[in-house]
Amino acid sequence: MFDNKTHKRVGTIVNNVNNYYLEQEEKERLLQASMSNKKPQKKIIQKQVYMQHLEKRLNEITAIGKEMRDIQANQTQSKQKEMVKQLQMETQIKDSKQQQKKLRLCKQFMQTGLCRNKDTCKYAHSIQTLDTEYFPQSWVNHFKRNMILNRPQSAVNLKSVSQITSPPKAVDNIFNFFYPSLSNEKKVTISPQTQIFTINQNKQNQQEQQLQQTPQVKNPSNSERIKQFLTRVQSAKIQKQNPKPIQDPNIDKVINQKGRTMLMEAVIQGNIEAVRNFLQLGANPNLTDWKGDNSIIHAIKKNFNDILGVILDTSQKYINLNNRFFTNKVTYLMMAAKLSQSDMVKTLLAAKADPNITDEANRTAIFYCIFNNDLESIYDLVEGGTNLTIVDDRKKTCVDYAFQRNQIDLINYLFSKGGALADTTQHHKIMFLAVQNNKLGLVYELIKRGNSPMSVDENGNNLMLLAIKHQYYDSAIELCQDYSLNNIITQNNKQGENCIFLSIKEQAYQLAKFFIRQAKSLDCVDNEGKTALIYAAESNQDDLVELVMQKDIQDINKQDKKMGTALIYAAKTENILSIEHILKCKQTVKAYLVDFYGKKARHYCQNKTAAKRIINRYMIDQGQLSESLIKGLLNFLLLQFLFIILNLRDIIKLIIIKEMEEEEDYLNKQMLFKIKTIPQHDSHDQKFKKVKQNQQQYQS
Structure with a gap:
């Protein structure tokens, strides 16, 4: 179908065409009368051309109309789809809201009989729709009595409330009778006369039924009386031996608007004697208030360990310590661990609570103890049999979280008890952290699990280098001796340091002597081009120079980046013994070499010194005259x-x-x-x- 605009355009075009033809016909008539000699062929041709042009125009208009139709059809389809989506979303929202637990009554609906949210309201519009795990009968009776006393005057015009002994038969529930708006059923309208009549009739019917049900009892004989007396005596003796627990039917009555019982209020106030008395009367500690907290949870939140022990010992009801609460699916043990209450954790473990139950994030109680650094609870949980290899949703174990916080003592303890990382290929990182904190026991444990003692960290430091950097020299020697790490002594890191160079820099000369003796070759060079001999000569330690000279050195005249040789660095210190050890080498020492500043070894010695004389004599003997x-x-x-x-x-x-x-x-x-x-x-x-x-x- 065309739009209004297209209809107007087509109508104007047709009218113009008709008018045009009429005008031409009149002109032809006038011309025929006046001029009969002209040829009519030209007019016919013009008419054909005009008709062709008109057909093209009409075809264009029809094409435009089709396009408009297609566009409108697509728009309507898209709108329909959007409407369907909105309806689906609304239904889903309604379903989700209806699936939510309705733990309270809607005050607005109770007072007015109307609610803005209607079916999507969070609160219940009748007691039947309340989603409570436990709904005590005492609370119902209390609610009935209040509803009867506080009902509006216009509802029922009775003389006194005492006339109402039981609800009439026409109304099944007293709530539906006095507040029909609270029920999902249809409203029932009853006049006050019929109500009074039905009440009196119900009384008579009940009395007749009782009379019919009571059997006619004959007068018992003496033998029967004696038997009854003996049975009573035996039952009394049995009760004295095994007295039944005293139970009060109203002990679990809700006493406030928060849905708490007397036991919960006693726990919150910290009154141990009241808690013990309520439990002996049969109070149920598993009941929850409107927030979902029971008496045990209140004791954990208040950190009343004594009250928790009383509840666990004197409760007549069965308590499941492995129940999971709330949306997080948390147990009692996890709550105590989150609050870092070590005493509570001990009591729950003593009551045989399972420490391996996981919450929604697949975490056990020990995870939260590690987050809070509660070491006492961790030790108790490990002794209680927790599984240290459980992986949570983030693919991490409890050892991973301890490693993130650099808790090396805790990591050592957990590994000794069978703990491990989620990714076992990352154990070498813990090994480096253990060396930095001088925990060789943990290092040996990780090496037993398959980690290489020759592994290197991100900066190229091996285990011995890390021990030297943190000044744990004895541990470096133990690692070298236990695992025969002689090949790694001369292995350089990214900074060009190895065990010999670093020990000389740290002035640990005894450690340097140990590594020089253990090393197979001393041809290593740092980033500045210095050799072990240059480090020994620069340190002014003739013992180190002598040890290095005992090893096979390929080139004694090797220069560093500053063109300095071992003899030049020895001449700077003017240590005669180190100079003599260098000059006694089998290789010829090039004493005429010049450093970056254009000075030779003899130039760094003062005039009239023994060091300068020794160098001069060596140069004269070797023919190195300048x-x-x-x-x-x-x-x-x-x-x-x-x-x-x-x-x-x-x-x-x-x-x-x-x-x-x-x-x-x-x-x-x-x-x-x-x-x-x-x-x-x-x-x-x-x-x-x-x-x-x-x-x-x-x-x-």
Whole structure:
């Protein structure tokens, strides 16, 4: 079918065509009358062309109409599908809401008889639709009495409430009689006169039935009376020996709007004596309130361990400790574990609660103890027989969660009791963590399970390297000796460190000596190009240098990235013994090699030191003379020559001074004894003057 717009377009086109033909016919008539000589063929051709054009236009319009029809059909189909989907969703929502447990009555419906949500309401509109596991008769009677007393005045016009002894026959349930809106059945309208009549008639019928049912009893004889008396005595004796438990029918009565019993309120208040008395009267601890909590759950939440023990010991009802509650499907043991109540866990395990029951996430109680780091509960659960290999929904065991929290002591304990990771190929990670915390027992256990002692972590560190980094030197030696890890001693990590290099860096020289003796070869090099000999020479430890030189070294003259050799590093420390050990090598030491700074080994030694002399002698003996060494020798010889000359000069000085001192002594003696001079001694005075003059010249 066409739309309104297409109908209008087609109508206008047809009208225009008709008008056009009428106008042309009139023109033809006028032309024929006026001009009869013109040829009519041209008009016929024009008419044919116009008709063809018109047919094309009509075909286009019909095609547009078909497209519009298809579009409308698709739209209607899509709308129908959407409507069906919405209806399905609504029905599913209604079903889901109806499947939910209705644990309370709708207050709005009770008061007004109407509800906004109608069938989808969360709460029940009648007692019949309540979904409660336990619905005590005492609560029903209480509810009936309140409904009778609090009913509206317009419902029944009676003189007094005492007239109503039982509901009439016309109404099966008293709720349907006084509050018909609460029932799902049809409403029953009864006049007050008929109600009173039916009540009185019911009384008479009941009395007649009782009279018919009571049999006519004959007067018993004496023998029968004696027999009855004896049976009573025997029953009394049996009751004294095995007294029946006292039971109160109203002990499980709901006393508040939360659906709690007297036992629950006593547990919440922590009154142990009241709890014991209620249990002796036959109170049921398995009853739940409107939230689904029973008296045991209240005791666990309040952490009343004594009350829990009283409930488990003195309860007359059977208590299933392995029941699962709520949507999480949690047991009593899991609740106590979540709240990290170790005493509760002990009491429940002593009452033979199963620790291997899982919740909705497939987790046992020990998982929650690990989350809370409750070690006492963990030890109790393991001794109680928990399965440590259970895998939860995340594909992890309890050991996995302990490993995530780096609880190494707990991991060690769980592995000793048979625990394992969900992915056994990841056990080497625990082994590295155990070495870092010096737990060799756990390492040995994991190696027994098939893990290699030569495994390496992400940074290329083996077990011994990790022990050295955390300064557990004894454990590194034990691992090397127990598993003969001599091949790994010279294995470098990503930082270029091995056991020898790292022990020298950490100044653990005794450990370095142990690894040097155990290593098969010392041709390893770090990332900076340093060898074991260079590390030993740099550490200023001649013992290490001697041990390294006892091993077979391929190239003693190997240089690092700074072009330094072992001799250069030994010369920097000026340790004579280490220099001598290096120079005593069978290989020829190239003492003339230069480092990155253009210095040789002898240049790092101070002048006039034994270390420099040793290096110079070795270079002279090996013929490794250089220009600097030759210049140094020449300067040394010149200095020795000058020293000899200066020594001769000092000897001459001493001789002259001694002669002068002798002459002065002689003159002083003459003056003391006042010896008279003789003219012959004038020559002596002249000599004395000359000596003084010479002395002054010498001083100048």
